[in-house]
Amino acid sequence: MEASGFLVGPPVFKTGEAEHLGLAGSIPVRLRHSYIPCSTEVPMSSQDPRSRIPRTDTLLASPAVVDASARLGADTVRRLVIAAQERARHGEIEPEQVPDVLAQSLQAGRATRLRPVINATGVVIHTNLGRAPLSAAAVDAVQAAAGYVDVELDLATGTRSKRGVAARAALLAGCPDAEEALVVNNGAAALVLATTALAQGREIIVSRGELIEIGAGFRLPDLIASTGARLREVGTTNRTHLKDYASAIGPDTGAILKVHPSNFRVDGFTSAAAIDELHDLATQHEVPLIVDLGSGLLAPDPLLPDEPDATSALGAGADVVTASGDKLLGGPQAGIALGRKAIVDRMATHPLARAVRADKVALAALEATLTGPATPTATALHADPDRLRARADALAAAVGGEVVPHDGRVGGGGAPGVPLPGWAVSLPENTAAALRLGDPAVLPRVHGGACLVDPRCVPESEDGPLTAAVQAALAH
Incomplete structure (x- = not known):
């Protein structure tokens, strides 16, 4: 049994209760009992095996548990202590086994409920397993970035510097066709930032065959509409021609968007405008061409001949390409934008960029992914x-x-x-x-x-x- 306290002093009653018991006039009327808290553990008979279960305070004071508290946190360790005691109370283990069972739990204990x-x-x-596993170099970089790091500091001058300089340099080295690079917190954020910074309140022309649904039910039209831009759909599901884009361009056009439909294929009677064709059209009308690659390849991979890459897209005339860092690039969750300096700078200086920026851990892991050995991916x-x-x-x-x-x-x-x-x-x-x-x-x-x-x-x-x-x- 468990008790939460005990009462002291004589019983007290409200006025009506005293009269009903024939005690009117003999006891002062009081509205509440005096209450003193006591231990929640009620002593048991020495014959009850549960009485041999080690006390909570004794277990918490042991050196192994104190050390584990520093690693896992006091609340986590207390839960493990109580769990071991409960197993003994329910007869799953002997009371004398509690310390050993607790030691095993502490050894296997993790600071997160995520399981490898x-x-x-x-x-x-x-995707259900976290997409790309990090390389050993990226894991080391994450550990190095866990404390204080010069993510926005020039140590030589002691003044503030541009965020993520090293990751930006690594991206530009991996994709020399890009004039500028920007890292945000995921691929969808990179696309949202591009459409917001370049075409908010205006029209974005996109093929109907590229209005895809990405993971967890998120749909590209809804994503872009949330930025304040308006989609101007052209062509059909299976065939969209350059003339369809040309017919749609007008004074309210903010950008042309080409999306790689990475999670499905349409075979047969199909047609799509190429990036170089769209580049000429976009240049003629002085609107930016955004190309969303999705997968994150920086250069062509002969194993995947139909998978687009940033180098080829920029070479064909894209003003900015957006992609994920945790897919074929093999790095941490991140969104990448590569392209013309003027375009990427507009994205970097837009107020939304602050809300979607990458943290120091992702920046460190991305840099190590790009500069280190072959990734597990x-x-x-x-x-x-x-x-x-x-x-x-x-x-x-x-x-x-x-x-x-x-x-x-x-x-x-x-x-x-x-x-x-x-x-x-x-x-x-x-x-x-x-x-x-x-x-x-x-x-x-x-x-x-x-x-x-x-x-x-x-x-x-x-x-x-x-x-x-x-x-x-x-x-x-």
């Missing part, structure tokens, strides 16, 4: 199929199952329909749930009545933990 997951789906840019995309087969064979030899051909995917709306040839280990379908709930958590692909474990996106250094996780799931 081994991606065994074969989908490289997996690039490694997974260009994985050798023969090496993937050898890794799948080794996993199957250790856990059982059948090695089957399995095409990976780019994911994240990039290169839809482009297969990435590889291999997977086929296991019983019910293995998938045990893998997801294991430690470490593993996300396989469930397809055709089977649980498919694909090593493409798994760093080779994690092959051991992956094997152990599969073995534990099969034994579950």
Whole structure:
């Protein structure tokens, strides 16, 4: 039982209650009891095993718990202490096991409820798993940026400097065709900032075939309409010609927008105006040409010949291109704008730029992504199929199952329909749930009545933990 306090002094009554009990005139009328709080823990019989559960204050005072409080926070540690005690109260463990169970919880405890997951789906840019995994260089950069850093300070002069100078320089080095670069907090923000700064209150001409819906139900028309610009739709779903854009241009035109429909393909009787054609039209009418790439490639990738890149788009005449940093670029969540200096400067000085700017951690991670070694995204995309087969064979030899051909995917709306040839280990379908709930958590692909474990996106250094996780799931 738990008690919240006890009463002191004689019982008291309201006037009517005293008269009803025949005590009128004998007791002064008072409206409230005196109340003194006491401990919430009521002593139990020494024969009750729950009485052997270590006290909360004793557990909190132990050196291991004090150290964990500094790492995880006092509230988190207190919850772990109470959870261990509750397991003993419910008979799940013996009271004497509470300290050991607590120690295990503290060791596995994390400062965030986000759990690391081994991606065994074969989908490289997996939105539900946070898109691109950071490189070791980017992780080091994040740690370096966690404290005080010179994100807006010139240490030589002690005066304020331009924000994100190093990340900007790295972007310009990776895309020499750009005169200027700007980093914001995500790809949608880069596009919203471009349309707001360049065409707020005016018309933006866009093909009907490019009015796409991006993740989580967000639609491009709604996104742009929120900026105060007005969409002027031209052409049809499958065919839009240069003359359609030309017919729509007028004194109220603020910009021409071309969007790469990255998460779907339209095949067959199709037509679209090229960037160089739109550049000539935009130049003639003195309106900017915005090209939204989405995927974040800075240069062409032979593996993905139909995926647009910033260098090619700028070379063809785009005034500014916008893209994401956490897709094919393989970096942190960020929005990137590259293009003519006059255009990018208009975006950078617009009041909205302050609301969507990138933080110091994203800037540091982006710089390291651009200047460091190959990213995990690039490694997974260009994985050798023969090496993937050898890794799948080794996993199957250790856990059982059948090695089957399995095409990976780019994911994240990039290169839809482009297969990435590889291999997977086929296991019983019910293995998938045990893998997801294991430690470490593993996300396989469930397809055709089977649980498919694909090593493409798994760093080779994690092959051991992956094997152990599969073995534990099969034994579950």
